[in-house]
Amino acid sequence: MAAADFEIDEGGGTLTLRLTGDWTATSLGRISRRLDDDLHQRCVDAVDLKDLGRFDTAGALAIVQASNCVLPASAWSQRPEAGRTYAMVERLERESAGPPRRSPGWVRGFAKVGRGVQDIVAEATLSMAFLGRLITASGTAMKHPGRIRWAAWFSQGERSGLDAMPIVAVTNFFIGAVIAFLGANLLTQFGAGVFTVQLVAVATLRELAVLITAILLAGRSASSFAAEIGSMRMNQEVDAMQVMGVNPFQALVIPRLTAMIVMMPLLTFIGILAGLFGGLLVTWSQLSYGPAFFVQRISEDPMMGTHLMVGMTKAPVFAVVIAAIGCRQGMAVAGDVESLGRRVTAAVVQAIFAIILLDAIFALIFLELNL
Numbered sequence: 001m002a003a004a005d006f007e008i009d010e011g012g013g014t015l016t017l018r019l020t021g022d023w024t025a026t027s028l029g030r031i032s033r034r035l036d037d038d039l040h041q042r043c044v045d046a047v048d049l050k051d052l053g054r055f056d057t058a059g060a061l062a063i064v065q066a067s068n069c070v071l072p073a074s075a076w077s078q079r080p081e082a083g084r085t086y087a088m089v090e091r092l093e094r095e096s097a098g099p100p101r102r103s104p105g106w107v108r109g110f111a112k113v114g115r116g117v118q119d120i121v122a123e124a125t126l127s128m129a130f131l132g133r134l135i136t137a138s139g140t141a142m143k144h145p146g147r148i149r150w151a152a153w154f155s156q157g158e159r160s161g162l163d164a165m166p167i168v169a170v171t172n173f174f175i176g177a178v179i180a181f182l183g184a185n186l187l188t189q190f191g192a193g194v195f196t197v198q199l200v201a202v203a204t205l206r207e208l209a210v211l212i213t214a215i216l217l218a219g220r221s222a223s224s225f226a227a228e229i230g231s232m233r234m235n236q237e238v239d240a241m242q243v244m245g246v247n248p249f250q251a252l253v254i255p256r257l258t259a260m261i262v263m264m265p266l267l268t269f270i271g272i273l274a275g276l277f278g279g280l281l282v283t284w285s286q287l288s289y290g291p292a293f294f295v296q297r298i299s300e301d302p303m304m305g306t307h308l309m310v311g312m313t314k315a316p317v318f319a320v321v322i323a324a325i326g327c328r329q330g331m332a333v334a335g336d337v338e339s340l341g342r343r344v345t346a347a348v349v350q351a352i353f354a355i356i357l358l359d360a361i362f363a364l365i366f367l368e369l370n371l
Contacts, residue, residue, distance in 0.1 A: 002020070002021035002022050002027070002053050003021050003022070003027055003029065003031075004019075004020070004021040004022055004023045004024075004027050004028050004029070004031045004059065005019075005020045005021050005031065006018060006019055006020065006031070006035060006038075007020070008038055008039070009048075014045040014046060015042060015043065015044055015045050015046075016044075016045065016046045016047070016048055017039075017044045017046070017047050017048070017063070017067075018047075018048035018051070019047065019048065019049060019051070019052045019059075020051040020052065020053075021051075021052075021053055022053040022054040022055075023052065023053070023054070023055045023056070023058070023059025023060075023062070024054050024055070024056045024058060024059060025056060025057075025058035027054075028058055028059060028062060031062065032062040032065070032066070035062055035063070035066040036065065036066045039066045039067060042067070043067065043069035044063075044067045044069065044071060044075075045075075046075055047071060047075045047076065048078075049076070049078040049079045049082065050078065052078075052079060052082065055079065055081075055082040055085060056085065057085060057088075057089050060082075060085050060086040060088075060089035060090070061089050061093065063086065064086070064089055064090045064093050065093070070090055071086065071090075073087065126328075126332070127328060130324070130327075130328045130331065131324065133249060134249065134253060134257070134324060134327075137247065137249035137250055137253065137254055138254065138257070140247075140250070141250060141254050148254075149250070149251065149255060152251070152255040153255045153258055153259060155255075156255045156256050156258075156259035157258075157259040157262060157263055159224075159259075160217070160221045160224075160256065160259045160260055160263055161259060161260075161262070161263025161264075161266060161267060162263070164216065164217060164220060164221070164263075164267060165267065165270055167216060167220070168212075168213050168216055168267045168270060168271050168274070169270055169271065169273075169274040170274070171212055171216060171271075172204070172208070172209055172212055172213070172270075172271035172272070172274040172275040172278070173274040173275065173277060173278040174278060175204075175208050175212055175275055175278070176200055176204050176208070176274065176275030176276060176277070176278030176279040176282075177278035177279065177281065177282045179199065179200050179203050179204070179208070179275075179279060180196055180199075180200050180278065180279040180281075180282035180283055180286070181282055181286070183195070183196035183199040183200065184196050184282065184283065184286045184287055187199070188287070193287050194287075194289070194297070196279075196283055196287060196289075197279070197283060197289065197293075197294055197297040197298065198297065198298075198301060200275070200276065200279030200283070201276065201279070201297075201298050201301070201304060201307070202303075202307055204271075204272055204275035204276055204279065205272055205304065205307040205308045205310075205311050206307040206310050206311050207311070207359070208275060209268055209271035209272040209275050209311060210268045210271070210311045210312070210314045210315050210318065211355070211356075211359055212271060213264070213267050213268050213271045213315075214264070214314075214315075214318040214319075214322065214355045215352055215355060217260070217264065217267070217318075217319075217322050218322050218348060218351035218352045218355060219348050219352070221256075221260065221322060221323070221326060222322050222323075222325055222326035222329075222347045222348055222351040223326070223344050223347055223348050224326070225256050225323065225326030225327050225329075225330055225347070226326045226327075226329040226330040226333075226343050226344045226346075226347035227330070227340065227344050228330065229252055229253075229326075229327060229330025229331055229333070230329070230330045230333030230339075230340045230343055230344065231333075231340065232252070232330075233330065233331065233333045233334075233335075234333060234334075234335055234336075234337075234340060238252070238331075248331075252327065252330075253323075253327045253331075256323050256326070256327055257319075257320065257323040257324065257327070259323075260319035260320070260322055260323040261316050261319045261320060261323075263319070264315045264316060264318060264319035264322075265312055265315040265316060265319075267315075268311065268312060268315040269312070272308070272311065276298075279294075280294045306371055309371075310362075310366055310371055313362075314358070314359065314362055317358060317362075318355055318358065321351060321354045321355060321358065322351050322355070325347055325350050325351045325354060326347045326351065328347075329343040329344070329346050329347035329350070330343065330347070
């Protein structure tokens with residue numbers, strides 16, 4: 001295999017390109033760049049092919065891009081097959097579209113923002129449609145209790161609620177301990193260390209227990225719901241249910257929704273107990289306030305019942321949000337694994353965002369109600 005090379009002859013007022021060696025993809029090397037530099041986009045009048053070896057589309061493309069004019073078919077009379085290859089490449093190169101014109105940066109920025117707004121509107125529309133179907137399915141389940149799949153309900157309750165008790169209790173225990181540490185450190189500087197008990201109680205009863213529990217379940221159960229239902233969508237099991245006359249909402253969504261609504265208040269109450277216990281141990285060890293004193297301070301405060309009611313009121317709402325978002329994202333999974341990963345991630349992110357947003361809305365509502 002001879003390496004490709006060329007000579008340029010400008011005698012007689014014509015520019016002749018003499019090709020030698022094999023002008024193929026494997027033997028061109030850097031000859032294309034050198035040909036561009038020597039021709040400077042000048043027009044080639046004739047081609048000398050006496051010493052040309054093999055010739056393919058890569059060699060033709062190098063000549064087309066270096067020359068500023070189209071070589072006639074007569075220039076390839078010594079090697080007609082090379083002329084046909086050159087003509088095909090020249091025509092394709094001429095007819096191919098040029099690189100797309102890039103828009104200014106500010107235009108691309110506005111376009112990206114517009115696409116983001118469009119995606120948000122589309123997601124909100126689909127979520128509202130899913131919510132409507134969920135309300136209809138819930139009404140049907142209450143109207144026909146004989147069709148309820150109790151085995152699925154209890155199974156989801158165990159997996160979503162009972163199995164989550166350890167992580168909920170441990171997390172709330174440490175959160176209560178941290179709040180007690182902070183309160184003991186700050187309040188004792190002002191001689192008000194005794195109010196650490198109220199700080200732990202109010203924070204745990206009103207906000208932290210239900211919020212931490214909901215965030216844990218958003219990461220644990222919402223992702224599980226999306227992955228389970230999404231896998232069934234990928235395997236066309238949901239379509240098979242519809243063919244057999246089984247309502248996917250009754251079989252897949254309603255049991256998970258009910259399990260979350262029942263188990264969320266229970267887990268919140270367990271989180272409250274764990275958080276108070278963590279605060280009790282810290283105040284006992286740091287401030288020497290015994291358990292009897294801790295319990296007495298809480299029981300004597302008439303607002304503790306209100307704080308407990310505020311925290312427990314949020315639990316069912318958060319449960320509906322977590323279950324609905326997880327099942328909604330699972331039902332939206334397409335037929336590929338990439339879509340499953342995106343939907344599981346979206347389920348967790350949307351659930352946590354919705355929980356924090358709703359918690360802020362609840363705080364404003366209870367503030368207006370003086371609760």
